[in-house]
Structures are given as C-alpha cells and as structure tokens.
Amino acid sequence: xxxxxxxxxxxxxxxxxxxxxxxxxxxxxxxxxxxxxxxxxxxxxxxxxxxxxxxxxxxxxxxxxxxxxxxxxxxxxxxxxxxxxxxxxxxxxxxxxxxxxxxxxxxxxxxxxxxxxxxxxxxxxxxxxxxxxxxxxxxxxxxxxxxxxxxxxxxxxxxxxxxxxxxxxxxxxxxxxxxxxxxxxxxxxxxxxxxxxxxxxxxxxxxxxxxxxxxxxxxxxxxxxxxxxxxxxxxxxxxxxxxxxxxxxxxxxxxxxxxxxxxxxxxxxxxxxxxxxxxxxxxxxxxxxxxxxxxxxxxxxxxxxxxxxxxxxxxxxxxxxxxxxxxxxxxxxxxxxxxxxxxxxxxxxxxxxxxxxxxxxxxxxxxxxxxxxxxxxxxxxxxxxxxxxxxxxxxxxxxxxxxxxxxxxxxxxxxxxxxxxxxxxxxxxxxxxxxxxxxxxxxxxxxxxxxxxxxxxxxxxxxxxxxxxxxxxxxxxxxxxxxxxxxxxxxxxxxxxxxxxxxxxxxxxxxxxxxxxxxxxxxxxxxxxxxxxxxxxxxxxxxxxxxxxxxxxxxxxxxxxxxxxxxxxxxxxxxxxxxxxxxxxxxxxxxxxxxxxxxxxxxxxxxxxxxxxxxxxxxxxxxxxxxxxxxxxxxxxxxxxxxxxxxxxxxxxxxxxxxxxxxxxxxxxxxxxxxxxxxxxxxxxxxxxxxxxxxxxxxxxxxxxxxxxxxxxxxxxxxxxxxxxxxxxxxxxxxxxxxxxxxxxxxxxxxxxxxxxxxxxxxxxxxxxxxxxxxxxxxxxxxxxxxxxxxxxxxxxxxxxxxxxxxxxxxxxxxxxxxxxxxxxxxxxxxxxxxxxxxxxxxxxxxxxxxxxxxxxxxxxxxxxxxxxxxx
DNA sequence: GTCCTCACG
DNA sequence: ACGTACGTGAGGACG
Numbered sequence: 001x002x003x004x005x006x007x008x009x010x011x012x013x014x015x016x017x018x019x020x021x022x023x024x025x026x027x028x029x030x031x032x033x034x035x036x037x038x039x040x041x042x043x044x045x046x047x048x049x050x051x052x053x054x055x056x057x058x059x060x061x062x063x064x065x066x067x068x069x070x071x072x073x074x075x076x077x078x079x080x081x082x083x084x085x086x087x088x089x090x091x092x093x094x095x096x097x098x099x100x101x102x103x104x105x106x107x108x109x110x111x112x113x114x115x116x117x118x119x120x121x122x123x124x125x126x127x128x129x130x131x132x133x134x135x136x137x138x139x140x141x142x143x144x145x146x147x148x149x150x151x152x153x154x155x156x157x158x159x160x161x162x163x164x165x166x167x168x169x170x171x172x173x174x175x176x177x178x179x180x181x182x183x184x185x186x187x188x189x190x191x192x193x194x195x196x197x198x199x200x201x202x203x204x205x206x207x208x209x210x211x212x213x214x215x216x217x218x219x220x221x222x223x224x225x226x227x228x229x230x231x232x233x234x235x236x237x238x239x240x241x242x243x244x245x246x247x248x249x250x251x252x253x254x255x256x257x258x259x260x261x262x263x264x265x266x267x268x269x270x271x272x273x274x275x276x277x278x279x280x281x282x283x284x285x286x287x288x289x290x291x292x293x294x295x296x297x298x299x300x301x302x303x304x305x306x307x308x309x310x311x312x313x314x315x316x317x318x319x320x321x322x323x324x325x326x327x328x329x330x331x332x333x334x335x336x337x338x339x340x341x342x343x344x345x346x347x348x349x350x351x352x353x354x355x356x357x358x359x360x361x362x363x364x365x366x367x368x369x370x371x372x373x374x375x376x377x378x379x380x381x382x383x384x385x386x387x388x389x390x391x392x393x394x395x396x397x398x399x400x401x402x403x404x405x406x407x408x409x410x411x412x413x414x415x416x417x418x419x420x421x422x423x424x425x426x427x428x429x430x431x432x433x434x435x436x437x438x439x440x441x442x443x444x445x446x447x448x449x450x451x452x453x454x455x456x457x458x459x460x461x462x463x464x465x466x467x468x469x470x471x472x473x474x475x476x477x478x479x480x481x482x483x484x485x486x487x488x489x490x491x492x493x494x495x496x497x498x499x500x501x502x503x504x505x506x507x508x509x510x511x512x513x514x515x516x517x518x519x520x521x522x523x524x525x526x527x528x529x530x531x532x533x534x535x536x537x538x539x540x541x542x543x544x545x546x547x548x549x550x551x552x553x554x555x556x557x558x559x560x561x562x563x564x565x566x567x568x569x570x571x572x573x574x575x576x577x578x579x580x581x582x583x584x585x586x587x588x589x590x591x592x593x594x595x596x597x598x599x600x601x602x603x604x605x606x607x608x609x610x611x612x613x614x615x616x617x618x619x620x621x622x623x624x625x626x627x628x629x630x631x632x633x634x635x636x637x638x639x640x641x642x643x644x645x646x647x648x649x650x651x652x653x654x655x656x657x658x659x660x661x662x663x664x665x666x667x668x669x670x671x672x673x674x675x676x677x678x679x680x681x682x683x684x685x686x687x688x689x690x691x692x693x694x695x696x697x698x699x700x701x702x703x704x705x706x707x708x709x710x711x712x713x714x715x716x717x718x719x720x721x722x723x724x725x726x727x728x729x730x731x732x733x734x735x736x737x738x739x740x741x742x743x744x745x746x747x748x749x750x751x752x753x754x755x756x757x758x759x760x761x762x763x764x765x766x767x768x769x770x771x772x773x774x775x776x777x778x779x780x781x782x783x784x785x786x787x788x789x790x791x792x793x794x795x796x797x798x799x800x801x802x803x804x805x806x807x808x809x810x811x812x813x814x815x816x817x818x819x820x821x822x823x824x825x826x827x828x829x830x831x832x833x834x835x836x837x838x839x840x841x842x843x844x845x846x847x848x849x850x851x852x853x854x855x856x857x858x859x860x861x862x863x864x865x866x867x868x869x870x871x872x
Numbered sequence: 873g874t875c876c877t878c879a880c881g
Numbered sequence: 882a883c884g885t886a887c888g889t890g891a892g893g894a895c896g
Contacts, residue, residue, distance in 0.1 A: 527894055528876055547876070554877065579878060582892055609888060611881085618890045621880035629879080707886065716886025777883050789887045825881040
C-alpha cells in the first residue's frame with residue numbers, strides 16, 4: 001500500500017504555537033500554550049491527513065554545520081524564552097504518548113532531517129506532507145511532496161504545492177533558495193544582498209533563473225543595482241548556501257521505522273491530565289465510553305402479543321442502508337421506559353395486531369426517521385400514523401449545520417453514546433454485510449432505547465429555543481407528506497428518454513469529430529486538464545481564469561473566448577449535450593424502478609437553510625432554462641391514463657419575503673401593486689419611468705435583485721454582470737438609495753447575528769454563524785452574506801413547507817384523487833384526473849397563497865399539460 | 873476521495 | 882490586501 005508520510009518540524013511548530021497563543025498555565029504553574037497549540041494542530045492533522053508514517057524532527061544543540069560557513073548564522077535571534085523552554089520536555093512526552101517517532105541529529109537542524117527523509121520518500125514514490133512554521137521548507141515541494149506552513153495561529157495552514165509556489169512567487173521550489181540568497185532572511189540572520197527585497201529578488205529570478213544566472217548576466221544590470229550586486233556577490237552565494245536544506249544528512253533512521261499506528265490512549269490521558277487539557281479529555285471520554293455501554297436486556301418477539309403495544313412507544317425500523325425505497329428491512333424494535341423488544345421483519349409483516357396499532361393515530365410513536373419508515377413500510381402495505389416524535393428532525397431543527405448520517409452521530413450531540421454506528425455493525429464497501437442475529441438484534445434494540453432516552457433532551461432544547469411549533473407543526477407533519485410523495489413516485493417514459501438519448505449520441509459524435517479536427521488532435525474533451533492544454537497551450541488562447549489545479553475551462557470563461565476560435569462554440573455545445581446525455585438520460589434511466597417510476601428521496605435534515613434536497617434521482621434540477629434540456633421534461637408523465645400534470649410556482653417568493661422582513665416601503669408597495677419587480681427596480685435605480693426601462697436595464701436590475709438575496713458584494717455582482725467592481729459598487733449604492741429599508745435590514749441582520757451568534761427565519765428556524773466574529777476576512781464575509789441570505793431563503797422554505805401540509809390536508813378534505821408529486825423549492829408538481837382539473841386550478845393557488853400571512857401578497861402561477869414539459 | 877463542471881431554485 | 886456571489890446533487894477525470 002502506498003505510504004503517506006508526515007514530517008513535522010517540532011521546533012518551528014512549538015515556536016509558532018507559543019507566540020500565537022496566550023500564556024496558559026496548569027495548576028503546577030507550568031506554561032502549556034505551546035504544547036496545547038501543538039496538540040490541537042496534531043489532532044487536526046491526524047484526522048485530516050490520516051498518515052501511515054510520521055516523525056517529529058527537532059534541532060539539536062546550539063551550533064550546526066551552517067555556523068562553520070557563517071558564524072553569525074541565526075545570530076541576533078532572541079534567546080528562547082524560558083516559558084517556552086520548559087515546555088519542550090512535555091512536548092516530547094506528548095509525542096511519545098502519540099507513539100510518533102521523534103528525531104534529532106547533532107550538528108543538523110530539523111530542516112535537514114526533514115529534507116533528507118523527504119528525498120528518500122520521493123525516491124520510493126511515497127506521498128509526503130511537510131509541516132512547519134518556516135517558509136524555507138517550501139523548497140522541498142515536489143509533485144509528491146506538499147509543504148504545509150502555518151500562518152497566524154497554528155491550525156490555519158497554507159498548503160504549498162509546486163503549483164501554489166508558482167502561482168504565488170512565479171518560482172519553482174528549488175528557486176526558493178535563490179530568492180533567500182538574494183533577499184536574505186532576517187529571522188535566521190541570513191544577510192542576502194543588502195538593498196534587495198522580495199520584489200527585486202523575484203524580478204531578478206524571473207529574468208535569470210538563479211543566483212548564478214544573475215551573476216552570469218551581470219552585464220545586463222546597471223546603476224545602483226549593479227553596484228549592490230557586484231559588491232555583495234560572496235554574500236549572495238553564502239546566503240543561498242545557508243538557506244539550502246541539506247538533503248543527505250547522515251541520519252540513522254529509515255522511513256519503514258516511522259509507521260504510525262495511533263496513540264497509546266492511556267499514556268495520552270496521563271499526559272493530558274498532567275497538562276490539564278480539559279476539553280480534550282472530555283472529547284476523549286465520548287469515544288472511550290462507547291466501549292462501556294449501559295447493560296440492556298431485551299426480548300426477541302416471535303409472535304406479537306397485543307399487550308406489548310403501548311400508547312406511547314419508541315419505534316425503530318432498521319434499514320440496511322439509506323436507499324429505503326429498495327433496500328432490505330432488517331427488523332423493528334420497540335421501547336418504553338422499562339421494556340425493549342426486537343421484532344424480526346417477517347413477524348412484523350404477518351401481524352394484524354401490529355398493523356392495527358401502527359396505523360392508529362392515537363398510539364404515539366417516537367421515531368428516528370419517520371419519513372424513511374413511512375415510505376419503507378408502505379412497500380409492504382403497512383400504514384404509519386401517530387408519529388409524535390422524530391429524533392432526526394428534532395436534532396436538525398436544534399442545529400441544521402450538523403450532519404445527520406446515522407443515529408450514533410445524532411445522539412452524540414446529546415452526550416449519548418450507547419448506540420453503535422451503522423458502519424461498526426455492517427462494515428463498509430465490499431465488506432458490508434448483515435451481521436449474525438445476536439449482534440443485529442442488540443443494535444436494533446439499542447436504537448429504540450436510544451430514541452426513548454434522548455427524546456426528552458431534544459424536546460427540552462426545542463422548547464428552550466422556542467422551536468417546538470416549527471418542529472411539531474411543520475417538519476413533523478411534513479415528513480409524512482414527503483414519505484407519501486416519495487412512495488407514489490413519478491412516472492417516467494423510458495422510450496422517450498431512450499429516443500432522445502440516441503439522437504444526442506449521434507449529435508455528440510459529430511461534434512466530437514469537429515472538435516478533434518479544429519484542435520488538430522484527439523483528446524478527452526471531458527477532461528478539463530486536457531482541454532486546458534489544447535486551448536491555452538496548443539491553440540494559444542488566453543487563459544482568463546485559473547482554478548486551484550490549472551486553467552479554468554468553465555462555461556463563463558469559454559463564452560468570453562467565443563469570438564477568438566471556432567472550437568469554443570463546439571466545446572460549449574458538446575458540454576451542454578454531454579450533460580444531458582450522461583446525467584439526465586443515462587442517469588435517469590438507471591433510477592427507474594420496476595413500476596416504471598422514479599422514487600426520489602427528499603432530504604429533510606440536510607440543508608443549512610431549511611430547504612429540502614432531492615437525491616437518487618435529484619428531481620429538483622431537471623433542465624428548464626434551455627429548450628434542448630427542457631425537452632427532458634416530456635418524459636415525466638402522469639401515472640394514470642388520461643391524467644394531466646399540474647405545476648404551480650410562487651412568483652418572486654424570496655423578494656416578497658425580503659419585502660416583508662425589511663418593511664421597505666417601495667418594495668412593499670411594488671408587490672402590493674403587483675408590478676414587475678425587476679422593471680420597478682430598474683426604474684428606481686436608473687431614475688427613469690417604467691415604460692422607458694430597456695432590456696439591459698432590466699437585466700442589470702434582475703442581477704442586483706439576485707445579489708441582494710445572496711448577500712450582496714460588489715465583486716460577486718461584477719462577475720455576474722461582467723462589469724468592473726467599481727461599476728458594481730455604484731449599482732449597489734444606487735439600489736440602497738432607492739430601497740433604504742433593505743439597506744437597514746441588511747445592516748441590522750448582520751449586527752443581530754454578531755450579537756446572538758445565529759439568524760432566524762419566519763418560523764424561527766435557526767442557523768448558527770460562529771464565523772461572523774472571525775478575524776479572517778473571508779470567513780467573516782462569508783458569514784455576513786449567509787446572515788443576509790439564510791433568513792430569506794429559509795423563510796421561503798418555511799412557507800412552501802407549510803403550503804405542502806395545507807395542500808395535503810385540502811386534497812384529503814376535498815376527497816380528491818389528485819396527487820402531490822414533487823417540490824422544487826418554490827413550486828409544487830401534481831398529477832390529476834381531468835375531472836378535478838378546474839377545481840384544482842383554483843384550489844392550489846388559494847392554498848399556496850394563504851399558507852402564511854405576510855405584509856405583501858403571495859402570488860402563484862399555475863399551468864397544466866400532458867407532461868411536465870407542457871406545464872408552461 | 874477530491875476537483876471541476878454544470879443542472880436547478 | 883484579502884478573493885466570493887446563496888443553497889443544492891451528479892457525473893467524469895484523475896490520483
């Protein structure tokens with residue numbers, strides 16, 4: 001197996017941590033900040049990098065071979081503060097507890113040990129990560145070696161790959177030493193050429209490649225610069241030599257000896273206790289407790305006696321994986337305060353008593369994922385009613401930013417660790433299987449027990465945050481509605497898709513040949529890397545934008561190049577059609593079940609804003625904007641002969657929400673007058689009457705309105721409208737001058753988020769924004785935009801969710817056959833028998849428009865047709 | 873598994 | 882100076 005080797009610069013990291021953190025002391029008066037910072041960084045690195053081999057290298061003694069070259073090396077440096085010196089023994093103890101090798105070598109610095117080991121690793125073809133606080137180490141970067149340099153603090157890391165160095169300095173890693181040779185390094189007292197700083201050094205290297213190159217072409221310099229260089233030639237060479245890391249140090253340790261197999265937990269606890277690392281110890285306890293679970297006795301039921309089915313019970317349906325429309329059902333567990341039962345699936349299916357109890361709404365069921373249970377049970381004709389608690393939804397409402405993959409991860413948030421993760425029970429990948437009954441039954445039993453135990457904690461949190469109504473009146477009933485929608489599924493015309501697929505394949509083949517001949521070569525058009533080489537190197541087109549790994553070939557970049565080469569439009573078309581074929585024809589065909597339908601799963605506890613998402617297949621991103629793609633919608637048809645599809649969407653729901661929340665008079669009035677909002681915005685911003693608003697003005701206003709909803713920034717708007725940042729900023733100013741209420745709202749919401757640490761929606765959904773007070777500009781700015789966007793997007797999500805519950809109730813009340821099939825953020829899709837159509841076309845807008853009462857009216861557009869495509 | 877690209881609201 | 886518009890999911894390439 002390939003190795004992943006981490007080489008840490010112990011001294012440098014300890015220094016960084018020491019100066020980055022305030023002086024902490026344990027109860028013995030020993031300072032611990034450097035060790036603490038080092039530990040935090042180590043924990044993170046171990047988690048993120050999962051190394052197979054590790055070493056921490058230290059400097060040895062006071063002098064090294066470098067002092068022989070230059071006696072003032074590292075001179076003038078302040079003595080290591082005693083508060084730091086005293087921490088080194090603890091640091092070494094800590095590293096030993098992690099069972100990580102450490103190494104030092106007389107006469108050499110940590111750099112040289114790392115340089116030597118990384119060279120050895122490269123020769124063996126292993127992946128290497130070097131971690132240090134010293135930028136000198138970046139000279140070690142190579143295709144297989146990345147150098148992580150801490151910046152500000154110790155857990156914030158900048159990753160220097162060969163590409164990153166090229167981008168940042170325009171240098172290759174081995175030119176770093178030439179840079180130091182010319183500019184020197186104050187911290188190590190490397191002199192360099194006096195008067196040459198980073199700028200000059202980079203300029204010289206760009207022209208001449210190396211220190212040697214500079215002096216070989218010294219004739220090209222003139223004036224003061226030439227004098228300086230000539231006078232200090234020796235210093236330049238010495239400096240370069242000093243900065244050069246020795247990569248053949250006489251070390252006596254081999255990479256094989258560095259294998260890392262995890263810490264000695266007992267030792268680690270000891271060291272942490274000694275240092276009084278309380279928060280780390282607490283975190284550790286969670287993981288430790290998992291092995292010591294509370295004893296549980298339960299009964300495996302072979303025939304259901306109705307007397308075990310109580311008025312209130314925790315109920316859990318165990319599913320083999322998350323694809324509950326198709327996966328195996330593995331059994332059911334029930335729990336009350338005193339009893340726990342496990343019921344095998346065949347017993348459940350054949351029990352009339354269970355069926356009757358399960359669909360009795362007066363029998364309260366406490367569950368973990370009631371939507372999955374609703375849909376999965378419907379597969380065997382078992383109806384579920386009376387869901388009174390849903391652990392996943394409750395936890396999601398308390399904090400939507402966490403990920404809810406399985407029950408163990410949810411309840412850990414509430415300090416409960418008696419349930420194993422599904423991965424622990426079933427394994428993963430090729431090794432995944434159902435374990436023997438003893439293990440399976442205990443796992444299932446624990447889940448019902450867990451629900452019972454954790455329910456009060458979740459309920460308490462919901463009450464405390466005043467989110468009980470959001471949970472009980474919105475998400476919980478919605479889960480049942482969604483479960484039914486998913487189970488119903490949407491009929492897809494397989495032949496229609498196949499025919500479109502054939503056509504597309506032919507077109508794509510033709511375009512492919514055209515592209516190859518225009519490029520003068522064959523290559524993989526789907527590979528951005530290969531495409532980048534063809535466009536920007538072989539054809540010589542200008543690369544307008546870069547990604548982390550190379551040239552960007554995204555559509556917006558290519559569009560700017562369209563006039564410059566005939567190949568561009570072919571590539572854009574190839575991309576567009578290729579997407580249709582792979583994702584929407586082939587992808588969708590794979591998802592059609594035996595009943596001829598697709599059964600998406602709506603994720604109800606995933607997004608941070610409160611929206612739903614849709615998977616396997618995603619039915620919330622079926623093409624609509626371009627006609628070629630829109631034709632995909634012809635394949636979505638009613639599941640009953642003669643029925644029709646109906647689509648109803650909210651008009652401008654997010655801007656209406658903004659109008660309501662900001663109470664901006666002009667915005668509110670615009671919606672009250674039912675005016676075209678983008679035209680109105682253009683008219684206000686450009687100070688012209690509505691009749692004189694041009695297409696371009698309206699387009700710009702529309703982009704500004706989008707920007708407002710996203711949490712406006714001049715940069716974002718300038719990108720979108722392809723204008724300069726200044727122009728974008730001017731637009732925004734004019735917008736705010738026209739809609740002062742919106743400006744006040746944006747300022748207020750950010751201030752509130754800073755004060756409270758979270759923002760809320762119309763129905764009191766919460767999103768925490770810890771980064772809003774960050775000193776990091778990017779993190780803070782992102783949090784600020786999120787603070788502006790989440791209440792808008794989230795409130796719109798609240799509204800349509802309420803409308804779905806009301807719509808479900810209305811169809812039931814009116815005893816209609818019409819079925820709600822899909823939700824796409826601001827629209828609902830139905831299939832309906834023709835005789836209900838007239839009624840439906842009135843009922844749906846009425847229900848949706850009255851889902852909530854805002855200070856502006858809600859407006860719904862509705863259409864019907866033979867297929868989804870025709871609902872326009 | 874991660875990155876890039878692109879489909880939707 | 883920093884370097885992004887908000888929220889998603891899926892497919893292909895590549896290591």
